[in-house]
Amino acid sequence: MNPLYALLIISTFLAVIRFIKGPEWADRIMIFDLLTSIIIAAAMIAAIETNEPAILSFVLLLSFLAFTSTLAVVYYLERIRKD
Amino acid sequence: MNFLSQILLSIGCLFIFLAAVGSIKFPDTLTRMAAVSKSSTMGLALICLAGMIEFGFSEASVQLLFSLFFTFISFPMVSYLLGRLRVYSRTSLSQLTHRNDFEKQVQQTQKTNRTSSEFSL
Numbered sequence: 001m002n003p004l005y006a007l008l009i010i011s012t013f014l015a016v017i018r019f020i021k022g023p024e025w026a027d028r029i030m031i032f033d034l035l036t037s038i039i040i041a042a043a044m045i046a047a048i049e050t051n052e053p054a055i056l057s058f059v060l061l062l063s064f065l066a067f068t069s070t071l072a073v074v075y076y077l078e079r080i081r082k083d
Numbered sequence: 084m085n086f087l088s089q090i091l092l093s094i095g096c097l098f099i100f101l102a103a104v105g106s107i108k109f110p111d112t113l114t115r116m117a118a119v120s121k122s123s124t125m126g127l128a129l130i131c132l133a134g135m136i137e138f139g140f141s142e143a144s145v146q147l148l149f150s151l152f153f154t155f156i157s158f159p160m161v162s163y164l165l166g167r168l169r170v171y172s173r174t175s176l177s178q179l180t181h182r183n184d185f186e187k188q189v190q191q192t193q194k195t196n197r198t199s200s201e202f203s204l
Binding site: 004007008011014015018023024026027030031033037040041044045047048053056057059060063064066067070074075077078081 | 104115141165167
């Protein structure tokens with residue numbers, strides 16, 4: 001096991017604390033981005049350890065998905081708050 | 084495992100950990116957003132570079148190049164949209180913020196064309 005997983009698990013706990021506590025929805029959207037980047041980092045560590053480049057398509061897919069979902073939620077919140 | 088890619092992975096994971104610490108410790112939505120967006124973009128860039136060094140010149144490194152490019156576009160755009168969202172939801176700022184230009188601009192444009200309902204940037 002790579003010891004870098006421990007760092008990622010600790011940062012997941014910190015991010016989830018802010019996700020529960022966060023007073024704004026903007027905080028929660030931002031934390032969603034951070035959690036996605038943590039998942040990408042863990043997938044990359046797994047791909048490098050097992051030497052299997054098939055996992056890396058997951059990285060590309062996840063970066064697209066995070067961007068579109070975050071954009072949709074921000075657009076929805078902005079339409080609500082403007083009125 | 085390559086030595087250089089191991090070092091790059093460590094630095095990238097350290098940047099992501101610092102982003103999580105910043106999201107806990109900072110007092111305001113805008114400062115938290117600055118900490119998280121900048122350092123997690125940097126961490127993802129370093130991690131993608133580590134993967135590109137590890138797998139050499141192949142399909143996988145082309146995929147990683149695409150995802151790196153997309154990360155550099157998407158994360159700053161999301162942080163910009165979140166800053167715009169804060170202006171519309173009118174939450175209070177912390178004492179650390181000195182300049183507030185965009186909110187003045189929004190208020191002026193809302194005063195000048197109050198008749199038109201749609202405010203476009």
